[in-house]
Amino acid sequence: MSYKTLIGLEIHVELNTNTKIFCGCSTEFGKEPNTQVCPVCLGLPGSLPIINEKVIEYGIKAGLALNCKIANKVNMDRKNYFYQDLVKGFQTTQYYNPLCENGYLNIENEGSNKKIRIKRIHIEEDTGKSIYDKERNILLDYNRCGVPLIEIVTEPDINSSKELSIFLENLKQIIEYIEVSDCKMEEGSLRCDVNINIVDENNNIKTEIVELKNLNSFKNAIRAVEYEESRHIELLKYKKIGSKETRRWDESENKTLAMRSKEDALDYRYFPEPDIVNVLLNEDMISDIEKSLPELPHDKKIRFIDKYELSEYDVEILIADKKIANFFEETLNYTKEAKQVANWITGDMLRRLNDSKIKIDNIKFESKDLGELINYISNGDINNSTAKDIFRRMFEQGERPKVIIEDLGLKQINDDKELRLIVKEILSQNQDAVNEYKQGKDKVLGFLVGQIMKATKGKANPKKINNILLEMVSKA
Numbered sequence: 383m384s385y386k387t388l389i390g391l392e393i394h395v396e397l398n399t400n401t402k403i404f405c406g407c408s409t410e411f412g413k414e415p416n417t418q419v420c421p422v423c424l425g426l427p428g429s430l431p432i433i434n435e436k437v438i439e440y441g442i443k444a445g446l447a448l449n450c451k452i453a454n455k456v457n458m459d460r461k462n463y464f465y466q467d468l469v470k471g472f473q474t475t476q477y478y479n480p481l482c483e484n485g486y487l488n489i490e491n492e493g494s495n496k497k498i499r500i501k502r503i504h505i506e507e508d509t510g511k512s513i514y515d516k517e518r519n520i521l522l523d524y525n526r527c528g529v530p531l532i533e534i535v536t537e538p539d540i541n542s543s544k545e546l547s548i549f550l551e552n553l554k555q556i557i558e559y560i561e562v563s564d565c566k567m568e569e570g571s572l573r574c575d576v577n578i579n580i581v582d583e584n585n586n587i588k589t590e591i592v593e594l595k596n597l598n599s600f601k602n603a604i605r606a607v608e609y610e611e612s613r614h615i616e617l618l619k620y621k622k623i624g625s626k627e628t629r630r631w632d633e634s635e636n637k638t639l640a641m642r643s644k645e646d647a648l649d650y651r652y653f654p655e656p657d658i659v660n661v662l663l664n665e666d667m668i669s670d671i672e673k674s675l676p677e678l679p680h681d682k683k684i685r686f687i688d689k690y691e692l693s694e695y696d697v698e699i700l701i702a703d704k705k706i707a708n709f710f711e712e713t714l715n716y717t718k719e720a721k722q723v724a725n726w727i728t729g730d731m732l733r734r735l736n737d738s739k740i741k742i743d744n745i746k747f748e749s750k751d752l753g754e755l756i757n758y759i760s761n762g763d764i765n766n767s768t769a770k771d772i773f774r775r776m777f778e779q780g781e782r783p784k785v786i787i788e789d790l791g792l793k794q795i796n797d798d799k800e801l802r803l804i805v806k807e808i809l810s811q812n813q814d815a816v817n818e819y820k821q822g823k824d825k826v827l828g829f830l831v832g833q834i835m836k837a838t839k840g841k842a843n844p845k846k847i848n849n850i851l852l853e854m855v856s857k858a
């Protein structure tokens with residue numbers, strides 16, 4: 383048997399503009415219900431929407447980052463349907479002329495590259511939210527009405543849950559890099575619907591497309607896809623094709639459940655939105671936005687490997703979050719040790735950030751401090767285990783490494799003159815050991831080093847101590 387999974391995605395991304403798509407209401411998340419609404423975002427009769435320029439700019443940014451062709455004008459359409467959280471009775475979206483079309487995103491799966499085509503990206507408004515109370519009453523919060531969204535639609539080019547996972551991670555990373563959304567799935571800033579069906583290539587039949595909705599995390603999207611794959615294959619074994627329907631993932635039962643039969647586009651009776659003026663887009667505007675795009679994750683990865691001679695593994699960790707990548711490069715303004723910086727960031731720093739659930743924005747020390755710490759290590763002023771203690775204090779209290787070292791008197795003793803005085807003192811206190819050494823018992827050297835370390839609280843440079851001791855013990 384040969385089965386092929388076909389997955390296409392519809393991803394809704396809430397744009398992080400300050401105001402809504404057609405009015406000046408705030409988009410801030412988590413405010414008292416129905417405090418951020420006006421006649422325009424509720425679509426009350428007589429109100430007139432005006433399109434937010436930032437939404438167009440952000441939509442174009444996303445389109446360019448995903449290699450799309452940008453339209454030459456923006457016009458909106460009405461998608462007519464009745465739903466309790468859509469007071470207008472229609473959603474203002476783009477149907478006939480999406481802002482961006484025909485793009486792609488390259489993904490890398492086990493060393494081989496694959497192009498996932500982006501069919502379109504359009505801009506639209508979000509709907510309100512229904513909340514069910516204990517008595518199963520429906521409460522409606524319209525704060526989210528009119529929050530700007532982009533909808534990213536892919537071709538059915540994803541063929542496995544593994545590819546799905548890589549695609550979603552890459553897409554999220556790009557959206558975060560271009561800073562058009564915070565991509566918080568838990569707050570609904572990034573929502574993904576999956577269309578899936580399976581082709582039985584031997585018998586040349588395929589199952590009907592099923593739409594999976596309400597997937598509130600990548601993990602659930604992947605589990606739902608895996609569940610559907612086996613459900614569809616089971617159907618195909620009996621030459622059944624299932625039905626075209628919308629299903630949801632039930633987290634507690636670990637399975638998908640049918641919600642409703644899937645609507646066709648025809649049901650929505652789309653027509654051009656008459657109340658919103660078309661906006662013409664010229665080449666200059668688009669090229670200005672293109673110039674404003676930051677370095678994207680893939681380019682950053684190649685540059686980091688090349689410029690800093692780091693492993694692909696290290697670089698992938700560093701670039702996963704743009705802010706971490708920036709912190710890495712900032713630190714290199716204060717030290718030349720790229721590999722050391724990468725090790726400290728991917729090791730101690732990320733571990734402590736994860737453990738304490740702190741975001742890098744709220745970290746207590748600066749890139750300059752990490753650079754300074756690394757210089758102390760490479761100059762031989764402190765050893766690695768001391769450095770780890772200092773780093774902990776930097777992380778917990780935000781103290782400067784210089785201050786911690788002075789405070790604790792941690793600096794390694796490297797001065798030859800000072801070391802000679804210490805060695806001399808120890809030798810005179812341990813004349814017996816010196817005599818034993820002279821009788822050929824080399825082992826006592828270890829004892830003498832131990833005494834020196836004890837006297838200096840471990841701060842004597844061990845390499846220098848060995849040399850000085852060897853030289854002085856025979857003369858003592």
Ligand SMILES: [Zn+2]
Nearest residue numbers: 405407420423
């Ligand atoms: Zn409003």
